[in-house]
Each structure stands twice: as structure tokens, then as C-alpha cells.
Amino acid sequence: MSTSSLPTRRHTIIKNTTALTMDSALGEIVGADIEILDGEIVGIGPGLEASGAAVIDGTNTITLPGFVDSHWHVWGTLLRGVVGDGPEHGWFATKGRLGGHFTSEDFATGVRLGMAEGISAGITTVHDWSHNIMCYEDAEANLAVHRELGTRVHFSYSAPSAHPSMPMEKMREILAKGGLLPDAVMDFDNPRRIAEDWVPSSESLLTVGVAVRGPARSTPEVYREEWRLAREQGLSISMHCAGTEAEVERIHQIEVLEADGLLGDDMLLAHCLYISSTEREYLADFGIPVSMSPLSELRLGMGSPPINEHVAAGVQVSLSLDTTAISATADVFQAMRVAVGLQSISAKDATALTPRRVLEMTTIDGARALGLEEVIGSLTIGKRADLIMVRTDELNMAPVWDPVVAIVHSAQPSNVDTVMLDGRILKWKGELTTVNTPKVIAEAEDSLKQLCERAGFKPR
Ligand SMILES: [Zn+2]
Known part of the structure; x- marks a missing residue:
């Protein structure tokens, strides 16, 4: 294309x-x-x-x-509005109920809506963490929209994960559509194909990596093999980490990876809300950046992002939306304000995180997180x-x-x-030059309607 x-x-x-x-x-x-x-x-x-x-x-x-968003599941934009309050209508429940029913066309309409809004709001580079890919065509549909819109994108290939705690029927459904159990190594042929088929013709607007489940959500044999394969293929590695207290009560992922000798500056971690001071030192020593998503961390009640603690320890921090199904808008200005406000509260100091410092996090430090600081x-x-x-x-x-x-x-x-x-x-x-906005909105609405019908899901 x-x-x-x-x-x-x-x-x-x-x-x-x-x-x-x-x-x-x-x-x-x-x-x-x-x-x-x-x-x-x-x-x-x-x-x-x-x-x-x-x-x-x-x-x-x-x-x-232009703003750099270092962690955005852009496909999830289609679910904006469906995600409501309470556990039954929350993000994870909605993703679990509807994610497996996405077609390649739904990827396209969701990513088009999300990125059109993102570009309009000043986001020029996105780390598109695409963690619902069920076949190569899904990835291609996603990438084709970025190419159509002209986005600069770091694309992290990732499959949906099934977990034994899920209802058996749900698990079967996800597995049948390319989902993964904790003891299954993710597919590395598709990200390799993307690197071969899409990167050379991307005018340097596309880089490719993988998003893995890591020690908290896959077995030691599996995550070690995934690290090995990623490095063998030169793919950067992204992972969610310490987004809940429940996770760190069970496992400290960064300590586990350090013990395995797997930490490296080709990694990017999202959230890291509850990591230990030792883990923070590892991140600083290995030059591993952390992407913090204040809007989603707030709305989901995950916790207040310890931005200043990370920065004080020498950890590189950038900001992100996570998904507009949760943040609700692609508003980086709002994300910066919330980040500043939360640091003010935790430090009881209105200057704890200065406007200049937070603006670095959405521009030059976002570029650093994606290895693009020489370019943008x-x-x-x-x-x-x-x-x-x-x-x-x-x-x-x-x-x-x-x-x-x-x-x-x-x-x-x-x-x-x-x-x-x-x-x-x-x-x-004030107007997007390449996007037919009413058409993009109408197609997304139609996609969501059909998606809900296929899934037998009736929004309230
Ligand atoms: Zn995320």
C-alpha cells in the first residue's frame, strides 16, 4: 500500500x-x-x-x-463507551467479552477512530501495543490504517492471553482465535513477517517489537524462550508490570527477570506502580524506560503513578493513554495535568513535578523510550x-x-x-486534512454494533 x-x-x-x-x-x-x-x-x-x-x-x-505516546492499545478505542462502571462493565470484563470477536475490519475501524483523534489532539508518534491480534490479517489491518493516516508508529505485536481462571467456554473461544495459555510461546513468525513486509516500505515511520506477558502471566520456560526469540530477531520487548498490588504480592517481575539475566535496554515497561526500590535501581541501571498512564491508572483505581520516585531514582519516564476505552479521550494535555496534580498531592508540594518536566515526558522522553530520540x-x-x-x-x-x-x-x-x-x-x-471524520465515526459505530451482535452482548 x-x-x-x-x-x-x-x-x-x-x-x-x-x-x-x-x-x-x-x-x-x-x-x-x-x-x-x-x-x-x-x-x-x-x-x-x-x-x-x-x-x-x-x-x-x-x-x-508532536506528542509521543509510549503505550496505547489503539484497537481498544472501538470499545469506548461500552466500558462503564462496576466489575461487570469494566475494561477487563468488556475486553474479555468482546475482544475475541474482533475481525480485521474492527481493528481497522477502531484504530482509524483512535488515531484520527490522536493526531487531531497532537499525538504524532504512538507505541501501538496491539495485544488482541488473532491472525496476520489483524496486524495488517492495524498497520494499514497507520500507513493510510501517516502515523509514526512503534508497533508491538501481541496476542490475547487466555487464563485458566477464565470460564472454560471463554478460554476455548480465545484459544480458538489465536489466544495463548501461560504455557504456550507466542507466535514470532508474524512479527518477523511484519518486519520484513512492512518496515522496508514504511519511509522509516514504522518500527516493530513484541509485547510479552512476562513472568506474571507465562511460565518460566515460556517467557525465557520469548525473550530469546525476541532478541534473536532484534525485536524490542514491552511488558505490563506491577500495575496492581495483587501482582506484586504474587511476584516481583523485575527481580525475577534480573535473576534470569534477561533485563536490557531493549525493554519498555508499562505502569510499574508497585515495584520495590531494588527493582527501581535495576530499571535505572539497565536503562529500561517506564510508561505511566495516569488517566487509566486513576480511572481503574490501579494507583497513583509514582512518577517522582521513578525520576529521583534515575528511571526514564514517559506518559501514555493506555487505551482510550479507559482514558476516554486521547487528551495528552489532560494526562499531563493529572500527572502533575497527583505528584503535587503525594508530595504535598505544588511544584513536585514542574510543567517543563512533564512536557519532556510527552515529547523527548517519549522518543527516548521508543529509541527514536535521534529522529524526533x-x-x-x-x-x-x-x-x-x-x-x-x-x-x-x-x-x-x-x-x-x-x-x-x-x-x-x-x-x-x-x-x-x-x-x-x-x-x-483545526481540521484533519486526510480524514473524513463523519465517515470514520459512522464506520466505528457500525463496527461496534455488529461486534456486540456477534458476541450476543447488549450494552446497557
Ligand atoms: Zn496497557
């Missing part, structure tokens, strides 16, 4: 914006011009000349790197042009004094005026 339907990369100059470069050498530049050529940032600073370039007026805007994450000459322009002349923004405070504490997705991804303009003057 080609990318020919995407907007062309034009020689462009943004004039007179306030640039939050997130590059420590450049800092913040008021009255900045940014020149983009062939999808690359080639100039940044005041008073640039770029003859022949298309001019974007940056007056009354703040320009910053800051407005730096030589990096790819993934950037967003946020309007300041709006009721919820003005008057802007400190642009970082405005972005973290006032901005919302509707203030994102322009999104440029790899030099392509995907949102312009």
Missing part, C-alpha cells in the same frame, strides 16, 4: 511562533521561524530567510514537538518535522505569559491548530 494519498512534503517556513524546542541547547525561542525541507527541520531561530518556501504564519501560536522528540535541526502548533488567541489560553504553563495547564486538543508529521500537514486550521 502506498502513501501517495497523503499530503506532499512541501518546503515550508513557519514564521513568528513561540517555539518550545524541548532541545536543551535551544530552549524556548520567542519570535522563532522554523524551516522544513523534505520532511526535515533545516532551520530554527529568529529572522530566517527561506526563498521559495510556503509560509505559515505562526503569530499567536506555540509550536512544539525535539525541534532540532536534522530531526524529522513532527510538530504541532497550538493557538494562544483562544478563550481558554489567553493571556499567555509562560508558554509551557499554558500548554500544560490550559491547552486542550481543540487548541491544536496544525499538526505536521514527517513534514506532511495532517491537520490544518
Whole structure:
């Protein structure tokens, strides 16, 4: 599938914006011009000349790197609205009831809805943790939508897991559709095929890894073999870890992996809410990043993300949505505010996590978590042009004094005026350029309706 339907990369100059470069050498530049050529940032600073370039007026805007989401099960977007309150209608129950009925078409409509919202809200890179893949066609449907939309994506291949505690009928259903029991090694042929079939033609917008269940949800023989296979194939390894107290009462996954000699900087862990101080030291020593999802951790009652504890120990932290079926919106601004607020409460100190620090977590540190810090994450000459322009002349923004405070504490997705991804303009003057929004919404609604019918599920 080609990318020919995407907007062309034009020689462009943004004039007179306030640039939050997130590059420590450049800092913040008021009255900045940014020149983009062939999808690359080639100039940044005041008073640039770029003859022949298309001019974007940056007056009354703040320009910053596009957000990087380091842990998002994008397919789950289709279940937004079905996930309600109480154990019977919670995320895990809903996923268990409906996840096994997803078709490749449902993957496509769900990911299209999720990423269209994500791009509109300023997310330009996503770690798409696709943990419901039942056949290669599901993965292809998922990847095809990213290609269609022009997303920069780290794709973690993963199958749904069946667990002996599930009702037998449910377990059989999941197993019949490619799900895994704890003593079964996940499929590594499909991620290898993705790396071979999709990465070379991705214009460097796609990297591939696997998401594994780890010591808490698979047997020692299985997780050791999965680590071996991932490393043999050069696939990065992602894993949920210590998201509940019940898990750490049973097992400390990081300690187990350390004892097995398996920790490495090709790993990424999500949550890590209840890890021990020893485990925290391991993460810092091995350079293993942690993705924290304050909106889902809050809504599911998992716990308050110990961001400052991780940072103080030298652990690299980035932020994520987890799934918009739980976070409810792809609103990174809200995630930053909640992250800041929770650190303020736990430290009884309103400055415990500063706006500048949290903005690093959604930009440059997100890029680091995905091994993309040389490519994106800051407005730096030589990096790819993934950037967003946020309007300041709006009721919820003005008057802007400190642009970082405005972005973290006032901005919302509707203030994102322009999104440029790899030099392509995907949102312009508040409208997505390549997405037929009413059609995307209607198709997602239809998909969910049919999915519920197939599953015999009647939403309240
Ligand atoms: Zn997750």
C-alpha cells in the first residue's frame, strides 16, 4: 500500500511562533521561524530567510514537538463507551467479552477512530501495543490504517492471553482465535513477517517489537524462550508490570527477570506502580524506560503513578493513554495535568513535578523510550518535522505569559491548530486534512454494533 494519498512534503517556513524546542541547547525561542525541507527541520531561530518556501504564519501560536505516546492499545478505542462502571462493565470484563470477536475490519475501524483523534489532539508518534491480534490479517489491518493516516508508529505485536481462571467456554473461544495459555510461546513468525513486509516500505515511520506477558502471566520456560526469540530477531520487548498490588504480592517481575539475566535496554515497561526500590535501581541501571498512564491508572483505581520516585531514582519516564476505552479521550494535555496534580498531592508540594518536566515526558522522553530520540522528540535541526502548533488567541489560553504553563495547564486538543508529521500537514486550521471524520465515526459505530451482535452482548 502506498502513501501517495497523503499530503506532499512541501518546503515550508513557519514564521513568528513561540517555539518550545524541548532541545536543551535551544530552549524556548520567542519570535522563532522554523524551516522544513523534505520532511526535515533545516532551520530554527529568529529572522530566517527561506526563498521559495510556503509560509505559515505562526503569530499567536506555540509550536512544539508532536506528542509521543509510549503505550496505547489503539484497537481498544472501538470499545469506548461500552466500558462503564462496576466489575461487570469494566475494561477487563468488556475486553474479555468482546475482544475475541474482533475481525480485521474492527481493528481497522477502531484504530482509524483512535488515531484520527490522536493526531487531531497532537499525538504524532504512538507505541501501538496491539495485544488482541488473532491472525496476520489483524496486524495488517492495524498497520494499514497507520500507513493510510501517516502515523509514526512503534508497533508491538501481541496476542490475547487466555487464563485458566477464565470460564472454560471463554478460554476455548480465545484459544480458538489465536489466544495463548501461560504455557504456550507466542507466535514470532508474524512479527518477523511484519518486519520484513512492512518496515522496508514504511519511509522509516514504522518500527516493530513484541509485547510479552512476562513472568506474571507465562511460565518460566515460556517467557525465557520469548525473550530469546525476541532478541534473536532484534525485536524490542514491552511488558505490563506491577500495575496492581495483587501482582506484586504474587511476584516481583523485575527481580525475577534480573535473576534470569534477561533485563536490557531493549525493554519498555508499562505502569510499574508497585515495584520495590531494588527493582527501581535495576530499571535505572539497565536503562529500561517506564510508561505511566495516569488517566487509566486513576480511572481503574490501579494507583497513583509514582512518577517522582521513578525520576529521583534515575528511571526514564514517559506518559501514555493506555487505551482510550479507559482514558476516554486521547487528551495528552489532560494526562499531563493529572500527572502533575497527583505528584503535587503525594508530595504535598505544588511544584513536585514542574510543567517543563512533564512536557519532556510527552515529547523527548517519549522518543527516548521508543529509541527514536535521534529522529524526533525535539525541534532540532536534522530531526524529522513532527510538530504541532497550538493557538494562544483562544478563550481558554489567553493571556499567555509562560508558554509551557499554558500548554500544560490550559491547552486542550481543540487548541491544536496544525499538526505536521514527517513534514506532511495532517491537520490544518483545526481540521484533519486526510480524514473524513463523519465517515470514520459512522464506520466505528457500525463496527461496534455488529461486534456486540456477534458476541450476543447488549450494552446497557
Ligand atoms: Zn496497557
